[in-house]
Amino acid sequence: MTDRTQKSRKGHAYIVVSTNVQMREKAAYELACSFVCEQGDEFPCLECRSCREVFSGIHPDVAEITRKTDDKGKIKKEILVEQIRQMAADAYVRPQQAERKVYIIKEADLMNIQAQNAALKIFEEPPAYAVFILCSDSEESLLPTVRSRCAVIRVKGEKETEVSSLAEEYITLAAKKNQAELSAFFGKNESIDAERMGAFIESVRICLYNAATGKKNYSGFSKNDAFRLLSLCDRAEEYLRLNVGVKHIVGLFCVLTI
Numbered sequence: 001m002t003d004r005t006q007k008s009r010k011g012h013a014y015i016v017v018s019t020n021v022q023m024r025e026k027a028a029y030e031l032a033c034s035f036v037c038e039q040g041d042e043f044p045c046l047e048c049r050s051c052r053e054v055f056s057g058i059h060p061d062v063a064e065i066t067r068k069t070d071d072k073g074k075i076k077k078e079i080l081v082e083q084i085r086q087m088a089a090d091a092y093v094r095p096q097q098a099e100r101k102v103y104i105i106k107e108a109d110l111m112n113i114q115a116q117n118a119a120l121k122i123f124e125e126p127p128a129y130a131v132f133i134l135c136s137d138s139e140e141s142l143l144p145t146v147r148s149r150c151a152v153i154r155v156k157g158e159k160e161t162e163v164s165s166l167a168e169e170y171i172t173l174a175a176k177k178n179q180a181e182l183s184a185f186f187g188k189n190e191s192i193d194a195e196r197m198g199a200f201i202e203s204v205r206i207c208l209y210n211a212a213t214g215k216k217n218y219s220g221f222s223k224n225d226a227f228r229l230l231s232l233c234d235r236a237e238e239y240l241r242l243n244v245g246v247k248h249i250v251g252l253f254c255v256l257t258i
Ligand SMILES: [Zn+2]
Pocket: 033, 036, 037, 038, 039, 044, 045, 046, 047, 048, 049, 050, 051, 052
């Protein structure tokens, strides 16, 4: 688990956010482990019997809520209010093995409105030992009232990691002031889509901010370079907002970086 502060606060409800389902579910299991681990440290060992039981889905105090299937074996579109009511009722039964009882709601964004309202009720007055972990693409897909009860844990998806490593590569090339290499870099990435371009600019901005404040040192890159490129980012973002073709924005970066 990456988030010390949220864990040491030992809250009752969490939203684990990532568009990468596998990664967010892994993070949800790790968080669940942190509540039932036999080592009792701040971070779960992921090796004791309890931790292993969580990952095998057999821990008696860790339950998963997923969409049900109908009579024909088809998976339902939503998580229904009855399922959440059942969870709430179960939450009042004390844990058997651990000190806490954990509920992982997979695809929490697929709870319908009634289900979310039922969840809200139990989040507002949970038994002291209960923990609820909601997995979702984004916290925006949940009701604001539900969101406000939960600590948000953002899991970095592959896409974000890829984009931020692109940003690092860009700054490193910008620092080298070698136009040929920079052109090759943008040539290789010219088919980037608008969403990733937006994320790229955001990541570049963080790198530039770190460079400008001395948090990070890119050899050959001055504070002036950082400020100049920050305004280039402003311009690129403005173009993106105005729906200028992404290829033009790539061109802008390619021509104006050095
Ligand atoms: Zn453990």
